[in-house]
Amino acid sequence: MQRDTVQRRAIRKVFKDLGRPLSPAEILQTARAQVPNLGIATVYRSVKGLTEEGWLVPIDVPGEAQRYELSGKDHHHHFSCRQCGRIFDFDGCPKDLAKLVPQGFLMEDHEVFLYGRCADCRKDR
Amino acid sequence: MQRDTVQRRAIRKVFKDLGRPLSPAEILQTARAQVPNLGIATVYRSVKGLTEEGWLVPIDVPGEAQRYELSGKDHHHHFSCRQCGRIFDFDGCPKDLAKLVPQGFLMEDHEVFLYGRCADCRKDR
């Protein structure tokens, strides 16, 4: 049975409030505002459960720890801020990917990552 | 002092022969054709040295172990074969990335990964 606990409610709220891909460490840090002594094990357990039930989807970012985001979004890719380390969504994707595929290869999927400064970090200095 | 050993020569040869990004495990496996009892520690030490001297560059592939490839290539991105697990280079990149950047964000860099079947694996079955 799945119980509706304060910990899981807090974790779901974090995803709905922040609306960007989060790592377990980010989830822990943010959700502790609601549940001060939340444990990392509970974060992993909840994320696993929420992923299995299709509420979250895993996101692989090159060279970084696994992140998760809300499922059901339109096709999109990710922007990584080099200053604050946060990952943001952006809509759309390049239209001319097919012509890049090497001769004889079959493209089934694609990923695009942009790197730079987010709007917040650009202001700072 | 940097010595020119049979192990380092074999590792350099592997990169020149295969011409694609390699993980330490792939390097070890391939270079053992030349140096049968090559150790993984030597692979890591050599890769570190070759990276520091700019002969190799590290490549982060989402969800996979660190890989390295020869430096000095023209701008390119990577294709990952889901069947054999090998990574291949492909030239060129999408032209319309700039319009995807969120309002207020600064794009400094980009990465594109294509996934599918390489020419070899497509033939197999």
Added chain:
DNA sequence: CGCTTAATGATAACGTATTTTCGATATGGC
């Protein structure tokens, strides 16, 4: 409210990639 048991938190254990240790070996200058 009382009870069953799923869920929690702290911590140990784990898996995997990478680095260090150390005695043995081989490179390269003389």
Added chain:
DNA sequence: GCCATATCGAAAATACGTTATCATTAAGCG
């Protein structure tokens, strides 16, 4: 060829993200 020492290989140690353990807590049904 000889020697100093950088490099090697094997294995232990480390780093770090994730999972398992277990005693305790609390969700939620009757």
